[in-house]
Amino acid sequence: MSETAETLGTTDEALAAGLACELNAGFEALARVYAGRLFALTCRMAPSREDAEELAQDALVRAYRALAGYDAERRRTLRVRPWLFAIAVNLCRNFARRRGLAMRSLDAPTRDGEAALAEPEAERHEQPEEQTEASETRRELAAAIASLPEHLRLAVVLRHVEGMSYAEAAEALRAPVGTVKAQVHRGTRLLRAALEGHEQENELGAHLTPFHDGVLARWEAER
């Protein structure tokens, strides 16, 4: 699970080649690589673990049915990651619309003010101390992401949590690259603000100005 965006690029080509060659075996390989990562997206967008699981499952099942209708050439040239995430993004949006309420993430604070667990309970108990600290950070981060409005959250999750390039994220969101960049920047700024709410002792954040946002945006763009 430690692949970087670069190695994933080559994996995607291999996956596409596999899909073109033998659909079922190729799809199994694709599902092995992406099931957990789609889940990482749907977790941020669905109100319960069950819903998140079902959305991720549904995305893969739909992907398979679509693939079955493509010819080998189309499968071979498929840009797997943005294509697959576009399906998941659509499902997440439809899910929210169907429910008639704003998308609430699994990690949004519940009524008693406690953030729902970002990870299974059992896992947390066995962790050594430094890892507990890491998972504490992750829970705070997850709660902060959950507080973002839906469209910003999708952009931030695709860009920073899944680690897509802007071009890929734009493809997945079916939006212009410029729009996605703006959404990621605004989302990231809100995310920082939300996290600083938790980290009063960190005075740096309070001093961030639009100037720094500009610097960060440039740094972002160069990555």
Added chain:
Amino acid sequence: MSETTETSQALAQARRLVGECRALGTAQAAAAPAGLLARVMAETGVGDEYFPLATPLGDVFVARGARGIAAVMRATSAQAFEAAYRARTGRRAFPAERAPQQLEARLRRLLAGDRRAAPAFDLAGLSEFERAVLLKALEIPRGEVRTYAWIAREIGHPKAVRAVGSALAHNPVPILIPCHRVVKSDGHLGQYSLGGGEAKQRLLAAEGAEPETLEALANRGVRFLGSDTTHIFCFPTCRHARRATARHRVEWASEAEARAHGYRPCYVCRPA
């Protein structure tokens, strides 16, 4: 604070945030539910999913595909099960930690005796006759037994008693389709595909069918029980036979004997 220090600090903070976001992504991806892949494989038909199920015989493996439950097997390990499943069906089975929620509830109800909770079974590889035998076995209530001859008669092939036995021996979904509730016509328990006669006895005991009592009756040549108040005769495990008190209970060695004494067969367990 100079502007450049501030900028570099802001940059460092942003880098940290991005790093934490990625860490969250990989942690979440790694924590994906174990059954997700298996469920996708089953839904798309690329493979089937399997999960353990607790039964009176211990944990068994249950496999399900798009058409329904396809197999119930005992195996020493998950790998052994996967291999055996592939050999039997030609399909791959992917491990899920547990059954899908709704299915799990249905299986629990089915095992508790609620036949209406029976899920879909994938009996596609079987003949029409074999399917009829298995679906008939599914009608036998928990805690009761019927004979091979009873199934043969009920499905309209009264002479095919041996074929019924062989169809039950090849039941792909034992326990769920309760072939263990089918015994020999003389009342002895007979064979069982999922671990022999001893396993059959354990399953029946767990269901309250009292296998020792059944064997004892069979040893004495008793095949039916009747009540001298109603003049009706039943299979020994029929709930109506069990309702009769010992004082009014009569034992019959054959249908002919019972009829000769003016007894008629029970409409519920249909012993003849």
